[in-house]
Amino acid sequence: xxxxxxxxxxxxxxxxxxxxxxxxxxxxxxxxxxxxxxxxxxxxxxxxxxxxxxxxxxxxxxxxxxxxxxxxxxxxxxxxxxxxxxxxxxxxxxxxxxxxxxxxxxxxxxxxxxxxxxxxxxxxxxxxxxxxxxxxxxxxxxxxxxxxxxxxxxxxxxxxxxxxxxxxxxxxxxxxxxxxxxxxxxxxxxxxx
Amino acid sequence: xxxxxxxxxxxxxxxxxxxxxxxxxxxxxxxxxxxxxxxxxxxxxxxxxxxxxxxxxxxxxxxxxxxxxxxxxxxxxxxxxxxxxxxxxxxxxxxxxxxxxxxxxxxxxxxxxxxxxxxxxxxxxxxxxxxxxxxxxxxxxxxxxxxxxxxxxxxxxxxxxxxxxxxxxxxxxxxxxxxxxxxxxxxxxxxxx
DNA sequence: CGAATATGAATGAACAATCATTCATTTAAT
DNA sequence: ATTAAATGAATGATTGTTCATTCATATTCG
Numbered sequence: 001x002x003x004x005x006x007x008x009x010x011x012x013x014x015x016x017x018x019x020x021x022x023x024x025x026x027x028x029x030x031x032x033x034x035x036x037x038x039x040x041x042x043x044x045x046x047x048x049x050x051x052x053x054x055x056x057x058x059x060x061x062x063x064x065x066x067x068x069x070x071x072x073x074x075x076x077x078x079x080x081x082x083x084x085x086x087x088x089x090x091x092x093x094x095x096x097x098x099x100x101x102x103x104x105x106x107x108x109x110x111x112x113x114x115x116x117x118x119x120x121x122x123x124x125x126x127x128x129x130x131x132x133x134x135x136x137x138x139x140x141x142x143x144x145x146x147x148x149x150x151x152x153x154x155x156x157x158x159x160x161x162x163x164x165x166x167x168x169x170x171x172x173x174x175x176x177x178x179x180x181x182x183x184x185x186x187x188x189x190x191x192x193x
Numbered sequence: 194x195x196x197x198x199x200x201x202x203x204x205x206x207x208x209x210x211x212x213x214x215x216x217x218x219x220x221x222x223x224x225x226x227x228x229x230x231x232x233x234x235x236x237x238x239x240x241x242x243x244x245x246x247x248x249x250x251x252x253x254x255x256x257x258x259x260x261x262x263x264x265x266x267x268x269x270x271x272x273x274x275x276x277x278x279x280x281x282x283x284x285x286x287x288x289x290x291x292x293x294x295x296x297x298x299x300x301x302x303x304x305x306x307x308x309x310x311x312x313x314x315x316x317x318x319x320x321x322x323x324x325x326x327x328x329x330x331x332x333x334x335x336x337x338x339x340x341x342x343x344x345x346x347x348x349x350x351x352x353x354x355x356x357x358x359x360x361x362x363x364x365x366x367x368x369x370x371x372x373x374x375x376x377x378x379x380x381x382x383x384x385x386x
Numbered sequence: 387c388g389a390a391t392a393t394g395a396a397t398g399a400a401c402a403a404t405c406a407t408t409c410a411t412t413t414a415a416t
Numbered sequence: 417a418t419t420a421a422a423t424g425a426a427t428g429a430t431t432g433t434t435c436a437t438t439c440a441t442a443t444t445c446g
Contacts, residue, residue, distance in 0.1 A: 003393090003394080003395055003396090003439090003440050003441045003442080004395085004441085004442090005394090005395065005396095006395080006396085009395095009396085022306055023306065023307075024220075024307065025218060025219055025220050025305055025306075025307060026218055026220060026221075027217075027218050027219060027220010027221045028219075028220045028307070030430075030431065030432085031431080031432055031433080032430080032431080032432090035398095040396080040397090041396060041397040041398055042397085042398060042399090042432095042433090043396085043397075043398070043433070043434070043435080044395090044396060044397075044398095046432095046433065046434080047395080047396080051432080051433085052432065052433090104306065107304060108304060108305065108306060111300060111301060111304035111357075112218055112301065113215055113216065113218075113297065113301060113361070114217065114218060114221070116361070122363065122364075126364065147364075148364055149355075149358060149359075149363070149364045149366075150376065150380065152358070152363075152364070153351065153354060153355050153358065153380075154351075154380065154384075157351075157354050157358070158346065158347075158350075158351055158354070161346060161350050161351075161354060162342075162346050164304075165342060165345070165346065165350070166342075168306070168309070170309075170315065170342070170345075171315075171319065171340075171341055171342045171345070173342075183343065187343065187346075187347065187384040187385070188384070190383050190384045190385075190386060191347075191380040191381070191383050191384035192380070192383075193383060196413085196414050196415040196416080196419095196420075196421055196422090197415080197420095197421080198420090198421065198422095199421080199422085202422085223404075223405065223406085224405075224406055224407080225404080225405080225406090228424095233422080233423085234422060234423040234424055235406095235407090235423085235424060235425090236406095236407070236408065236409080236422090236423075236424070237421095237422065237423075237424095239406090239407065239408075240421080240422080244406080244407085245406065245407090387446105388445105388446095389444105389445090389446085390443105390444085390445080390446095391442105391443085391444075391445090392441100392442090392443080392444090393440105393441090393442085393443090394439105394440100394441100394442105395438100395439085395440080395441095396437100396438080396439080396440095397435105397436105397437080397438070397439090398435100398436105398437095398438100399434105399435100399436095399437100400433105400434085400435095400436105401432100401433080401434075401435105402431100402432100402433095403430105403431075403432090403433105404429105404430085404431065404432100405428100405429080405430065405431070406427100406428100406429090406430100407426105407427085407428095407429105408425105408426085408427075409423105409424100409425100409426090409427105410423105410424105410425095410426100411422100411423080411424095411425100412421100412422080412423070412424100413420105413421080413422075413423085414419100414420095414421080414422095415418105415419090415420095415421090416417100416418080416419080416420100
């Protein structure tokens with residue numbers, strides 16, 4: 001056998017891709033710059049991905065999956081919607097602090113009309129949001145008639161938007177506190193109450 | 194004098210740019226395709242804009258200005274936050290029906306880390322949102338301590354997100370009713386209550 | 387054990403296609 | 417005839433992708 005695949009290179013390609021897509025958009029993230037930043041040869045990524053589109057799409061799916069899996073695990077342990085949302089938003093804020101590139105990456109691509117989350121993932125999300133609603137109604141935290149879409153907007157979209165508004169420093173500030181984090185939960189829950 | 198500038202060509206360039214940026218993203222919207230779709234020569238737009246970036250930026254500013262001006266005029270006639278938001282969201286839904294491209298265009302670029310709304314516009318928006326909060330507190334519709342950022346998220350961002358979620362058909366449906374429109378208002382107001 | 391070989395990891399020059407932009411030229415209205 | 421609107425071929429840079437080549441090392445064999 002020849003030498004083993006250097007997983008570090010693949011990792012660096014992924015990191016560089018995330019950084020450059022956030023910085024320059026999908027179209028502005030050139031393969032040449034990705035390769036340069038990752039410190040690998042230009043053509044290297046084609047051994048693992050058949051195209052730039054596939055690279056970015058798979059990366060998006062995997063990052064979205066992280067959030068979806070977090071929500072899934074929360075639904076197994078939490079007993080109230082408030083708790084689920086508190087934990088989930090906590091996780092999103094944590095991502096914003098620890099790996100800001102990743103949440104920006106999701107943010108940028110989820111608003112691109114070329115990148116849709118996979119059908120499977122969308123179905124999965126739908127099921128999880130239905131559970132959130134179920135728990136909320138059982139606990140009297142949410143009003144009776146809420147659609148999946150409405151809950152999704154408040155549980156997932158609004159917090160992501162809030163965090164990115166902050167990260168862009170749209171109104172000056174770029175940091176956040178635990179109290180602010182709790183207020184995001186409060187607003188989301190209030191909306192659906 | 195020679196012949197007059199054909200304003201139709203400029204208009205068609207703007208329309209084509211909006212369509213293609215929505216369809217393919219900023220990087221994917223080639224000048225050659227914009228010109229082809231607009232039915233003008235390739236280099237024509239450089240008589241009015243110094244670059245592609247300037248064309249798209251100016252277009253974004255003007256479209257955002259439409260919404261901002263609408264909010265401004267509402268603040269002169271409406272007497273409650275609920276009324277302001279009802280009318281504003283009504284306007285956004287109307288845009289979604291009548292000129293879906295325009296709201297998609299704003300939606301796509303406002304989430305791009307390369308395109309920030311102009312400083313002037315941001316200041317303007319800030320002032321208007323402060324007015325919305327003032328009215329809301331005076332009327333007892335909103336809780337006392339709300340930041341501009343929080344109100345902006347619910348008054349502007351959330352409705353735009355909701356409409357685009359619909360237009361993408363994320364959960365199947367692509368149309369909307371007046372009742373749904375009212376529910377968006379209800380959610381936003383509830384959040385800040 | 388140590389050298390030869392085979393394997394496939396990794397490279398980067400080369401490709402055609404496409405990009406944004408320029409400007410000499412043409413066209414048409416005054 | 418004059419003037420400026422409008423054209424679109426041409427430019428050089430950059431794009432995503434390919435693939436012949438190089439290189440490191442795991443395995444095999446003496």
